[in-house]
Amino acid sequence: DLHFWGKWFAGIEGTIDNFDILIYADIPADPPSVPFSRPGALLWQYTANNFTVTRFARTSPGGWYSPATGEALSDVQQDYFQYDIYFDDPQTWFEQVEGTIYWIQIACEWSVIGEWGWMSSLNNFNDNAIYWRQSTDERIELYEPGSSDPLDFAFVITADANATDEGACCYPEPTGSGDMLCILTSQADCENNLLGTYRGDGTLCQPMEACCLTNGDCIMADPICCETVLLGTPMGAGSACTALEACCFDNGSCLDLDPLCCVDMGGNPQGQGTDCATTTCDTPPKIWYQAPDRSEKVLSVNATLESAVVGPDLTYVLADDFLCAKTEPITEIHIWGSWLADIYTLDDPGNVIFHISIHSDIPAGELAQWSMPGPILMDWYLGPNEFSYKSTNLTGDLMGWLDPPEEWLPIGYDFEYEYIFRFDETNWFIQQGTEQSPIIYWLDIQAIVPDGSNTQFGWKTSDDHWNDNAVYFEGEDDPQQLLWIELVYPPTHPFAPSPVDLAFLISGPCDCEPGEANGLPPVNILDIVYLINHKYKTGLDPMPYPLCSGDPNCDCMINILDIVLLINYKYKAGPAPCSCRDFLHNCGEPLR
Numbered sequence: 001d002l003h004f005w006g007k008w009f010a011g012i013e014g015t016i017d018n019f020d021i022l023i024y025a026d027i028p029a030d031p032p033s034v035p036f037s038r039p040g041a042l043l044w045q046y047t048a049n050n051f052t053v054t055r056f057a058r059t060s061p062g063g064w065y066s067p068a069t070g071e072a073l074s075d076v077q078q079d080y081f082q083y084d085i086y087f088d089d090p091q092t093w094f095e096q097v098e099g100t101i102y103w104i105q106i107a108c109e110w111s112v113i114g115e116w117g118w119m120s121s122l123n124n125f126n127d128n129a130i131y132w133r134q135s136t137d138e139r140i141e142l143y144e145p146g147s148s149d150p151l152d153f154a155f156v157i158t159a160d161a162n163a164t165d166e167g168a169c170c171y172p173e174p175t176g177s178g179d180m181l182c183i184l185t186s187q188a189d190c191e192n193n194l195l196g197t198y199r200g201d202g203t204l205c206q207p208m209e210a211c212c213l214t215n216g217d218c219i220m221a222d223p224i225c226c227e228t229v230l231l232g233t234p235m236g237a238g239s240a241c242t243a244l245e246a247c248c249f250d251n252g253s254c255l256d257l258d259p260l261c262c263v264d265m266g267g268n269p270q271g272q273g274t275d276c277a278t279t280t281c282d283t284p285p286k287i288w289y290q291a292p293d294r295s296e297k298v299l300s301v302n303a304t305l306e307s308a309v310v311g312p313d314l315t316y317v318l319a320d321d322f323l324c325a326k327t328e329p330i331t332e333i334h335i336w337g338s339w340l341a342d343i344y345t346l347d348d349p350g351n352v353i354f355h356i357s358i359h360s361d362i363p364a365g366e367l368a369q370w371s372m373p374g375p376i377l378m379d380w381y382l383g384p385n386e387f388s389y390k391s392t393n394l395t396g397d398l399m400g401w402l403d404p405p406e407e408w409l410p411i412g413y414d415f416e417y418e419y420i421f422r423f424d425e426t427n428w429f430i431q432q433g434t435e436q437s438p439i440i441y442w443l444d445i446q447a448i449v450p451d452g453s454n455t456q457f458g459w460k461t462s463d464d465h466w467n468d469n470a471v472y473f474e475g476e477d478d479p480q481q482l483l484w485i486e487l488v489y490p491p492t493h494p495f496a497p498s499p500v501d502l503a504f505l506i507s508g509p510c511d512c513e514p515g516e517a518n519g520l521p522p523v524n525i526l527d528i529v530y531l532i533n534h535k536y537k538t539g540l541d542p543m544p545y546p547l548c549s550g551d552p553n554c555d556c557m558i559n560i561l562d563i564v565l566l567i568n569y570k571y572k573a574g575p576a577p578c579s580c581r582d583f584l585h586n587c588g589e590p591l592r
Helices: 187-193 223-229 259-264 525-536 560-571 580-587
Strands: 002-008 015-027 038-048 052-056 062-066 071-077 080-085 103-111 116-118 130-133 138-141 155-157 166-172 180-186 197-201 209-212 218-221 245-248 254-257 288-290 299-302 304-306 316-324 332-339 353-362 372-382 388-392 400-403 407-409 416-422 439-449 457-462 471-474 504-507
Touching (some): 038 103, 103 155, 180 223, 218 223, 288 316, 316 353
Parallel strands (some): 304 439
Antiparallel strands (some): 015 103, 052 080, 062 071, 166 197, 288 504
16 A cells, blocks of 8 residues: 655645556665765556545645745645555555665646645655656755755555454654544554554554544544544544634633634633634632733732831722622632832741731712722731742733822832732631622721831732722721722823722632642543643643642642542542542641
8 A cells, every 4th residue: 555645736626637656776875976865777667546535624734845946835725635545456566675775756647727746744764855857867855945954755655465464553644744644554564664553453444533632732533543542532523623712711721722622621712713812711710809910001009007107198008899699708818919119028028917808888879989898897917927928920011009099100010929818717707698689898908017117018900890999098907997099090000090900819618629630620531641741741730729639639749649549530430539628637728
């Protein structure tokens, strides 16, 4: 059998009458008289009128090269084709001699329109392919256009005539498309020549279809090769890979994926022409989530109290509102913030006391045209070592600073931090809202720093706007004070006069699922592969909790035992992963 790949220039397809297949002896290179090896005497010739053709669609176009003119073009055609010629009559076979180098020539004869080209391969053997200029009988060594890289052509020859010793062979498509092909051949030919995986004597190939790999890539493959060799998911007969588009997941993350693979991984395709660079995925909040502003005009709003000085124009407390539609406890609060000029008390961004409080709501129109916090319902004072924090990535160019109401600096800091406050069960605030009767609460934040420390903390703005503006008060967070002023961007800021909202997350009871390492339910092979890559191939941390999400046996570490547990649970009826409560009991806080 002979298999090879070709394309039509610019997608203009002609009608192929036949292929002439010629095999030549080898003339070895013998510099300087013979600078490169080339075809010698003609040994065998066959005209193929009967052949099969399989069309493949590529999501990106390829190039075209004409050695006769030296013209090289890119982005000129989409689809490519596999041609299969089966030499059923033994009288037509060419008998090879082991250890001998031969040359093969494939000539396409077509009618009507079009130009046909033999596709190049990423697999290079011995010397380069050559171009034979027959008008002058000149042999020209071929290189990739514009480079010194060798150029070879894509073809497969199979050589075992005993059908009882043949089976399906899964092997990588040699032109570099990434597809996984299937061919009937011997085990020796499959493993030694094609560098493929042999599926056993008597096994058969099936029509190609879309195959989604564990990393989200889509390739075309025989469905059995997809499932058994690549550990992928076949997408069904007749399916095909298409252009990448933005794919949003429930945890708010985004990947550019083929839409079939997006759905296979539990995501939501955003439509043709979309990409993650311009798509924002909604993040379902645990209870409430206003994400940090990642635009170039982000601000940190001063929320600082110097512990020995209380008075107007010196200190600020900030608050923003949120909605409760379910009666449940608040167990965790996150805020995002920065320090003016990146100056910290004792050079530690964790050396601060936060006063956090939950307030009732005073609706707009009662005391002012805007709503504001009412009486304190619960509050916490959390000092160093009573909360955790981590540095986060910044993308904004300005990263400005605001002292309400209007004094702002375009550049105020270089570093941002996420502060995480977790409360034990005795300190939970129980929200009382329901879907039928939701309740608005306010979250107040003030950072208390030592007098004279020259440090100021700012709460980051959010571009998620809900209900009324955030508000500020000049002074200490006093249970009786009600002189709240709504926050708007200052007149000279690019967002003026838009309302200011602040970045925070409010979480309820334990929401980690140990073993869901990729952050997407249910536990499956993707989590196993994710943990293997994390542990042994410098892959990403488990999501959303780098420890808890990757620790299905709840022993407070991630290792091979977690991977074995998931394999046994998924495929050998082994014990199920532990629960979030098990993790908290064994390992304590934090989950992250």
